[in-house]
Amino acid sequence: MALEKPYLDVPGTTIFDAEQSRKGYWLNQFCMSLMKAENRERFKADERAYLDQWAMTEEQKQAVLARDLNRCIAAGGNIYFLAKIGATDGKSFQQMAASMTGMTQEQYYQMMVAGGRSVEGNRYIGEKK
Structure with missing residues (x-):
């Protein structure tokens, strides 16, 4: 099942x-x-x-x-x-995570310090705004 x-x-x-x-x-x-x-x-x-x-x-x-x-x-x-x-x-975990996003380590760090990735485009496909 x-x-x-x-x-x-x-x-x-x-x-x-x-x-x-x-x-x-x-x-x-x-x-x-x-x-x-x-x-x-x-x-x-x-x-x-x-x-x-x-x-x-x-x-x-x-x-x-x-x-x-x-x-x-x-x-x-x-x-x-x-x-x-x-x-x-x-490699640090931060370096690994950055490699997964296509960002540099510094860009990834700045994104996380600023609160993480935007929810826009990252919701459930069927979810309404």
Whole structure:
């Protein structure tokens, strides 16, 4: 029985629900492996070989290699797990978030200090003003 998912109606937003969790299980497990220093070193030494040890889809592996966090999220990644990739690369969460918006880190920072993104264009598709 398919569940009704009215929350899928938010433009540009992927909701991490049970379906996304199942889809990204191995991607997120890979990310969690990066909590151990020896795994971070193995990953940095040969990223592809390390990724090939995980039962991830090719799309997930390519998204990681490209550091395309939006693709990773679409492929079932959870941002809190994906943050381990950024930390491995020496990136702050703010730098990672900026990369996902197409903004520079400074532009992203200024947007957040000013109160975040505008609600315009970010409501439910079916929502009326």
